[in-house]
Every structure is written in structure tokens, then in C-alpha cells.
Amino acid sequence: MALLAGCLNVLSFAPFHFWPLECLGLALLFFVAIQSKEYTLLRVALLGWSYGFGAMFCGISWLIILMTRYNDLPLWLSLIGLALLASYLAIFAAIAMLLGTYLQRRWKLSAAITLLMVFPAIWAISEWLRGWVLTGFPWLASGYAHTASPLAGYAAVLGVYGVGWISAVIAASVAVTVVQPKVWKQMFALIVLLLVIGAGLRQYAWTQPTGQTISVRLLQGNVDQNLKFDMEHVNESLRLYHDMIVAEPADLIATPETALPLPSSQLPIEYLPSLNAFTQASHSRLLLGLVTHDGPKQYSNSALGFGHEYQTQAFRYDKHHLVPFGEFIPFGFRWFINMMKIPFGELSTRAELPQAMQVKDQYVLPNICYESLFGEEISQQLRMQSDGKNAVASILLNMSNLAWYGDSIAIPQHLQISQMRSLETGRPMLQATNTGATAVINAKGEVIAQIASQSRGTLSAQVQGMRGVTPYILYGNASILALASLSLLLAFLSGFIASIRTKKLTNKSLVS
Structure with a gap:
């Protein structure tokens, strides 16, 4: 029973x-x-x-x-x-x-x-x-x-x-x-x-609207996981996301997690500068998912931000809650990673408190894939930002690649997890994913816009940021x-x- x-x-x-x-x-x-x-x-x-x-x-x-x-x-x-x-x-x-x-x-x-x-x-x-x-x-x-x-x-x-x-x-x-x-x-x-x-x-209403709404474009490339890291299709993926990004300006454009299949050090030399130039010319902001390479065996699952506020130094967020086996290797399990053929078996992260990215008069706090499961960590970040020294995030953004799980119940389950984060923090949550579920969730935890899973497209929406703290933000x-x-x-x-x-x-x- x-x-x-x-x-x-x-x-x-x-x-x-x-x-x-x-x-x-x-x-x-x-x-x-x-x-x-x-x-x-x-x-x-x-x-x-x-x-x-x-x-x-x-x-x-x-x-x-x-x-x-x-x-x-x-x-x-x-x-x-x-x-x-x-x-x-x-x-x-x-x-x-x-x-x-x-x-x-x-x-x-x-x-x-x-x-x-x-x-x-x-x-x-x-x-x-x-x-x-x-x-x-x-x-x-x-x-x-x-x-x-x-x-x-x-x-x-x-x-x-x-x-x-x-x-x-x-x-x-x-x-x-x-x-x-x-x-x-x-x-x-x-x-x-x-x-x-x-x-x-x-x-x-624990939180209240702040500032003006911002226009958002969330990109869903629908790149098959079998092809994503295939060297014969790398250029196709790079071109796909480049074209989707520059297709239309927006206050915020967000790609999925590791949308680019190559580490930053292996990208064509003009790739990132051209995206930065687009954001400057179109007054857009871009959060781009990729693996950054900082030195020998130092790779991070990151989001790089470009825009008017970041002309000389790109915004950067590194995923800090890493997935066992997928992003760090528990002691004695190297053989398992080799058998599973996971492209990035061991990643690093920076110790700094994640900051929010400025988008006009809103502040967007990214989290990457698996991190959306840890509401205590997100609330702690908001709580520490509210000390007056840093801008407090008014919008949350999850960048994910769930293509590993096909068109399964993992997709709606992950979306439901993001809905809970909105309920806990009283803030909208944006989801930019490779194959689904790319969606906009309002501060009440309701999905107000979504595009079909397992399809290629762009989700455009107007999003209102929120200020204030819920009891959960205060006490976790x-x-x-x-x-x-x-x-x-x-x-x-x-x-x-x-x-x-x-x-x-x-x-x-x-x-x-």
C-alpha cells in the first residue's frame, strides 16, 4: 500500500x-x-x-x-x-x-x-x-x-x-x-x-511593482542534444543563436543554459564582440549562456551579460550549485563520467555573491538550471542584496537546458519548481530553455506566457519587476x-x- x-x-x-x-x-x-x-x-x-x-x-x-x-x-x-x-x-x-x-x-x-x-x-x-x-x-x-x-x-x-x-x-x-x-x-x-x-x-501582496515594465525576448533554439556538441554541427548552433539574438531588439534577450556549444576560449574571435556591438547599437541587453574558460582546467557554467550598462566589462554570473556527476565529480566516480560521455564533467565556480544585472530600472538575478530547486539560496541572495550596498533583484531568470530529458514530465516539473520560486519571493521568474519550458511566470506564480516545448521560437513579453521582501526572503x-x-x-x-x-x-x- x-x-x-x-x-x-x-x-x-x-x-x-x-x-x-x-x-x-x-x-x-x-x-x-x-x-x-x-x-x-x-x-x-x-x-x-x-x-x-x-x-x-x-x-x-x-x-x-x-x-x-x-x-x-x-x-x-x-x-x-x-x-x-x-x-x-x-x-x-x-x-x-x-x-x-x-x-x-x-x-x-x-x-x-x-x-x-x-x-x-x-x-x-x-x-x-x-x-x-x-x-x-x-x-x-x-x-x-x-x-x-x-x-x-x-x-x-x-x-x-x-x-x-x-x-x-x-x-x-x-x-x-x-x-x-x-x-x-x-x-x-x-x-x-x-x-x-x-x-x-x-x-x-507581499511585494509591489517597481519601475517600468521591460520588453523581454526568451530564445528557445530546440537544438537536439545528440547534435549540440557534435563538431559537425557546432557552427550551425553558433549561427542559429546569433541570428535569433540579432533578429529584434529588446530590453532583455536571454538564451538557454550553454546555448553556445563551445567554451569561450574556442569561439570565433569576432563572435562575442559582434553580439556586444548589437546590444550597444539597439539599446538591448543580452544574457548569454555558455561555458567560460578561465585557464587550465577552469571551466564555469556561466551567463555573460552585454548592454549599455556593461560597455567595458561584461556582466557575469557563474553557476555555483553544481550538479553531482554532471558538473562536478564525486570522489572515485571518474569512471562513471567517462562511461556517461558527459562533455563537461567537472566545472568550477567563483565564490562571490551573485549580483543582479541592471536592465533599465530593473535588476535581473539569473540562476542556471538545477539552481532553481534551491529556494533558500535564492532567498539568501535577495536577503543579502537588501543590505543597501547592492541593487536588489526585481526579476528572476532561470536559464536551462533540459534537452537531456526529452519531452518528458521533467519539463513541466521544472516549470512548477520555478513557479514556487516566484511564490516564495514575490517576483516574476523568466525561463529561457533549449527545448522547453520557455515561459514567463508572474509574481503570483502563474504562467502568463509560454511557447510549446520541442519547438524553435522566441517568447516575447512585457514583464513588471517587483520590490519588497516576503517573510521567506527574510527568514528562509x-x-x-x-x-x-x-x-x-x-x-x-x-x-x-x-x-x-x-x-x-x-x-x-x-x-x-
């Missing part, structure tokens, strides 16, 4: 968007765990692991495309690789169920207290841990399922893990209703209250960690008080 609930969990995320299923699946896991009084802790951990394995194996099954289509691995070996990754990621759900059950038994908690106060808190903490242990892999965190649900309103206050915590409380309320049907009215009222508060928070994940800790403390006190009352009743009985 736990494995099946985990597998069905994928339907709660984009492109399916059946978000109630996320709550119901978690409710089933909680119910099965709370009924396990005769189980060992290892058996309870297996329940959590089964749920987590099903959720991750089905949810990130698009990795099969990367391994088979683009890296020539046999299907059987790719399935083993996917199963091993899903097995590791499922450990966090296993730990959550094991620890929750252990605390219930240790503190002698009632089923209702355990379900409402212990399981949701530890679930939120386990997802947060999955987001940073070993550099983190927070894909498919529970909160992402709720970008279009009433719970989306909590994102600006508590972030994606806070939304996941609220959804876990709702799941726990459903489980309590099954365990103790007499309290169904109270649980129903709690669920309605949480949904209403979330819907109300979504209507509150500290808020949800504090609330989860408080919930556990209250559960402990509840068990402690209950044990004292039990002792008093026992003593009175003995005296009688």
Missing part, C-alpha cells in the same frame, strides 16, 4: 496537477504507520522507504531518457541506476517514519498527537534534509504539488518545505479521522481552516524548522503531562 501510494504521488505534480492526491497518499502512509503497534522500528522504516521509493522512482523516471538515449547505456543498466538513486532518496522518508514512531513509543503519545504534531514535523524536516545532504536533491518535495492549490499562499511565508508541512498536517487530519471517527468534525474544521488561511495569504527555511521543532516540543510536553496524570491516577488507585 505504501509503495502504491508513493507511485501514485507523481500524479499530484505537474503536468497532472491532481494535488489532493499528495495529501491522500501521505495520509495513507501515516495511517499505516500509526497502526503498526506490533511492528519493529525497522518494519516501520520499510513502510516509509517503500513510499519514498515509489514516489522517486516514478517521479524521476525521466532519467532513463538521459541514460539510454543520450549516453548509450542499456535499458537494464539504466533501470538499475534509477533504482539505486530512488533507493537512496527514499532513505529520508524511511528515517521520518522510523523517528516519528520511535518518538511516539518513547514519549507514550496518543495516535492523534503523533499524527498531527510528530509525523508532519519530522516529514518536513526530512524533506529539508534531502534538500541539502550531499549537496541536496529536493526534486518532488511535497510542497511543489501545491503551486496551484490554496496552500500556495503559505509559500511566501514558509517556503516549499512549509507548504509541505501544512499538506502533511492535512494528511494527518485525514488519518486521524479514520483512526478516531468521532472527531471527524474537528478534523474537517482544521482542514478547512488551513485551506482558507492559505487562500487568504495568496491574496496578500529557519521559520519552518522552528515551527517543526516547536511542534515536536509540544508533543513531548503533551506526553510528559499525560504521563504525570497517569501516575497520579495510579497512586490514587493504590491508596484507595
